Amino acid sequence: MENQAKTALVTGGTRGIGRAIVVQLARTGYNVVFTYNSSDDLAKALCDEFNSSSEKVIGIKADAADFPSAENVISKTLEKFGRIDILVNNAGITKDTLILRMSPDDFDAVINANLKSTFNYTKLAVKAMLNLKWGRIINISSVVGITGNPGQSNYVASKAGVIGFSKSVAKEVATRNITVNVIAPGFIESDMTAKLNEKQKEAITNLIPQKKIGKPEDIAGLVKFLITEDASYITGQVICVDGGMTM
Ligand code: NAP
Secondary structure (H helix, E strand, O other): OOOOOOOOEEEOOOOHHHHHHHHHHHHHEEEEEEEEEOOHHHHHHHHHHOOOOOOOOEEOOOOOOHHHHHHHHHHHHHHHHHHEEEEEEOOOOOOOOOOOOOOOHHHHHHHHHHHHHHHHHHHHHHHHHHHOEEEEEEOOOHHHHHHHOOOOHHHHHHHHHHHHEEHHHHHHHHHEEEEEEEEEOEEOHHHHOOOOOOHHHHHHHOOOOOOOOOOOHHHHHHHHOOOOHHHOOOOOOOEEEEEOOOO
């Protein structure tokens, strides 16, 4: 075990919002373990940014939907850093289409990557946090998990599931110094939203009172606050970061 600095685990850390969260946490001085699905080169580049003197940021290729892989990630994190203080369940995918065209496989894939993954890592990290008598869990949902969205019934079901799941776990661990909160991003610049065409982006931007698309750093900034002692009395909450879209 190399050091006993606070340690954060972030799923889906190679791109977009997850990457911004990894960067924010590493700059704040945390050891960070992040997972990813396939982007080996991006994972290596991110680790190289922070590991010039010692290995403080580690990337592990692991499908977040797979429970045995999650067990392996948790073991490696504990082996390397001895503790897990912070968990950010961020990994997520979309497979958008209208319900009449949606295949059972597309439904399952999205539920597994977005919701089952959140169960996997929360279940395992809570155990480590109970030992520490302290913990912060932040689950990334979406504003559409609150409002619904046509063409995204699988994604919305997974993100609404994340909200209900988080509130239940927040109640289970509330007396143990462990908080569980949900961030619901609105429309944030990333590879996920880059799939939309210009017309779709313009239509969405028009629905945002601030008339601008958010940046991954807008989400990372809230993570930075939620892990502090100043946020210790906030639990079971869903906080929208959306330029006013859902007010
Ligand atoms: P993104 O740019 O597509 O990045 C997704 C990240 O998750 C990548 O690091 C990817 O790894 C990883 N990932 C995907 N499936 C995985 C799996 N099964 N196991 C492990 N890692 C996996 O996405 P994003 O836009 O930053 O979104 C991040 C989170 O915010 C998601 O939960 C998303 O639903 C949520 N969100 C995003 C927006 C938005 O506007 N962007 C809005 C609301 C909510 P690889 O690089 O290896 O593929």
